[in-house]
Amino acid sequence: MLTLGIETSCDETSVAVVEDGRRVLSNVIHSQVDVHREFGGVVPELAARDHLKRLPQLLELALEKANVQPADLDQLAVTRGPGLVGCLLVGVGVAEGLAVAWGKPLTGANHLWGHIYAAMLGRPDLEPPLLGLVVSGAHSDLVRMPAHGRFEVIGRTRDDAAGEAFDKAARMLGLGFPGGPALDRLARQGDPGRQPLPKPSLPGLEYSFSGVKTALLYRLRDLGESVTEQDRADLAASFEQSVVESLLEKLDHALELAPVTEVVVAGGVAANTLLRRRAAEVVGTRARLTMPALELCTDNAAMIAAAGYYGGRFPAEVDPSLSW
Ligand code: KG4
Ligand code: ZN
Numbered sequence: 001m002l003t004l005g006i007e008t009s010c011d012e013t014s015v016a017v018v019e020d021g022r023r024v025l026s027n028v029i030h031s032q033v034d035v036h037r038e039f040g041g042v043v044p045e046l047a048a049r050d051h052l053k054r055l056p057q058l059l060e061l062a063l064e065k066a067n068v069q070p071a072d073l074d075q076l077a078v079t080r081g082p083g084l085v086g087c088l089l090v091g092v093g094v095a096e097g098l099a100v101a102w103g104k105p106l107t108g109a110n111h112l113w114g115h116i117y118a119a120m121l122g123r124p125d126l127e128p129p130l131l132g133l134v135v136s137g138a139h140s141d142l143v144r145m146p147a148h149g150r151f152e153v154i155g156r157t158r159d160d161a162a163g164e165a166f167d168k169a170a171r172m173l174g175l176g177f178p179g180g181p182a183l184d185r186l187a188r189q190g191d192p193g194r195q196p197l198p199k200p201s202l203p204g205l206e207y208s209f210s211g212v213k214t215a216l217l218y219r220l221r222d223l224g225e226s227v228t229e230q231d232r233a234d235l236a237a238s239f240e241q242s243v244v245e246s247l248l249e250k251l252d253h254a255l256e257l258a259p260v261t262e263v264v265v266a267g268g269v270a271a272n273t274l275l276r277r278r279a280a281e282v283v284g285t286r287a288r289l290t291m292p293a294l295e296l297c298t299d300n301a302a303m304i305a306a307a308g309y310y311g312g313r314f315p316a317e318v319d320p321s322l323s324w
Contacts, residue, residue: 009081009088010047015062023124027300047084082111131263132265140162186233187240190238197219199246248278265279
């Protein structure tokens with residue numbers, strides 16, 4: 001069964017062909033960082049236009065790399081949300097047109113489920129039930145997935161998402177866009193012990209990153225003109241440590257509350273070096289931890305094809321209120 005996936009929810013345009021929801025035959029991704037860099041963040045209007053501009057070429061490339069013809073496809077899947085509405089409309093509109101032209105069924109896919117399904121692309125034997133942590137630019141969600149297509153959010157953030165916090169901290173540290181990967185690189189040169197920042201501590205399974213963000217802002221203000229390159233690296237390392245340890249503390253708690261044998265940590269922030277290392281240590285031998293390969297952590301269409309294959313059928317229409 002061949003699924004063509006289309007992803008346009010934010011600033012990556014991507015088209016993929018996936019076999020039986022697991023085997024990636026192609027996954028072409030075009031990042032719009034060059035479009036948004038000068039603005040220091042994603043400009044929705046420009047993002048939507050660029051998706052429309054890139055999709056025809058990416059579509060051709062994805063089919064060519066997978067060595068399949070449109071007639072070989074069994075179904076199409078497109079991200080219906082959550083995401084930037086204008087961007088989602090482009091993906092859904094193009095997918096609808098293709099589905100009609102090719103006479104293929106089309107399903108809408110939840111982007112956040114997609115991040116979890118990305119973990120299954122590398123592990124053919126990975127099946128629910130599982131505990132998931134989805135950490136992206138817009139979400140920090142702890143979820144239980146009892147079966148395919150069934151997700152229950154058991155914890156989320158009260159304010160910023162982890163990726164958003166990394167991006168804002170990166171801006172404060174004078175790093176360019178996109179901030180998360182740049183902060184990750186700078187943190188590798190730093191020592192978190194030299195500039196300690198508070199670790200968020202909320203009850204239960206909730207997250208909050210605004211406190212540590214403010215602490216970073218005040219520390220930088222106190223350092224003022226005297227801030228050195230080493231201070232910046234130490235602060236990056238400290239900020240990263242606070243966010244990562246907070247994310248994992250709740251994951252650990254959720255695992256204690258209801259043990260499972262499979263844990264997935266996914267989403268753009270799952271590309272973070274410290275998170276990858278510490279997640280393995282925290283989960284330990286209690287469960288098997290799967291984190292998608294780096295290129296499958298950030299937005300891509302292979303995960304949307306997988307979510308379309310396994311996640312059940314949903315209308316291919318943009319749902320601006322879509323959360324989980
Ligand atoms: O999942 P994703 O590609 O897009 C959304 O669905 O939001 O996640 C993007 C987020 C951005 O906030 C980006 O800064 C963050 O993931 N990110 C990272 C790293 N790579 C990407 N954050 C920390 N360390 C990284 N290495
Ligand atoms: Zn995403």
